[in-house]
Amino acid sequence: MATRAIAIENVKTGEVTEAVYEHPFVVRLCHWVNAVSLFVMAGSGLQIFRAFPSFGAKIPQKDLLNWPKAFALGGWLGGALQWHLTFMWIYIGTGLLYIGYQIFSGNYKQVLFVRRDLPGVWPMVRHYFLFGPKPPAREAYNPLQKHAYTSAIGLGLLSVLTGLAIWKPVQFSWLAWIMGGFHWARLWHFLIMWAMLAFVFGHLVMVVLHGWNNFVSMFTGWKKDPEYRSE
């Protein structure tokens, strides 16, 4: 797809570099709001989990893990629920704004993983994890990146649906039913959080590896010296 590109002439040296506009304003806004929301939702969610750190019966209760309070948000169950039930609206709102924008602007083509991207996944995996040669970059995101981002958006949707199933098991009883019942919905909600946190971890590693210009682009939208040539 056509990306807005610009040639920048250095006023002192006359040297010309290129920059491309990768991240539209709405995407950047949603990205940073969502970064805060995810932090709050995971932190308060873990505090809520501390109230009953199990997925079986209450009697006898078999604790799955004793999550440290230092890595949880809200102080106690009631406080954590206040955070969770407040930020879930911000989280959902950001998600709807993002998805709506991506669809109406057509920008989704930059992110959405489609069948055409499939052959490019393995070469990227080989490059990142097995020291394989670096496949040439053709667009803003490589196939593995698209796969990761598309999956993360899918996880976001699932986190909301599983959350609704355990928050409203009567009004949305059909949602819990689809997920295999109330107990499974709670377990899915928990596992989806870990999957999301795994994505965030990988994402942060990649941000560090890809350097300053890439990092700055999520603030200004513009990426200097892109690896690919714009059309």
Add this chain to the structure above:
Amino acid sequence: MYSRTDSRKFKTISRRELLKLTPVIALGAFAIPQLQKPLLKGGLGFSDWASARLFRSGHLAPTFAESELTPLDKFPINDYDIDDPQVDFDKWTLTVTGAVQKPGDYTLAQIQALPKCTQNTRHVCIEGWDVIGRFGGARLSDFLKIIGADPTARFVTVECADDYYESLDMATAVHPQSLLCYEMYGQSLTREHGAPLRLSVPTKIGYKQAKYLTDLKVSHVLEKAGYWEDQGYSEFYGL
């Protein structure tokens, strides 16, 4: 699109784009102690508002087969204070006040004379666990009829022998599955489970299912939402 610029102008463009993100800083309000409390209260209030909108009077909570029941001895006993507030069953009455035509003391026999309703429903604790129990009792809506509750009243509040207190919005109070419960698993309530009378409201979270009831009030305004609500839990918490 391809255009040219110089590095100075590009800096200006970049800065302008960066400044567009300033609204994100508004989230920092949640980190300011003086603002955090009212903001979270507002968020919880919004969730309650949405919950009340999502509540459907005609929609029934799922019911379960006998085989799915949690055995009575595995039904957790949760209270904020004491398991047994030493209710004197011989002297016990339910004191009715507020916007009703017939206030006064009602005996258990009067409540048991109402049509009995037995249902296997899920009891969901805010902590995250749940059990399926068999609850028997009179429909709260039937009781509200015999006491002549004002149909325009908005809340039903209860007080308990252990000083616990709770409230229900009227839509939930008159829901067909909301019970003044005097039986669990076909037997009279045990003291730990709230004898002689408790609430069983399968469309609400566990802390709303108050035990050892002593007083019931019908009101137009919510004076006391509930013990846990006063500690910071949701006022509505419909499931």
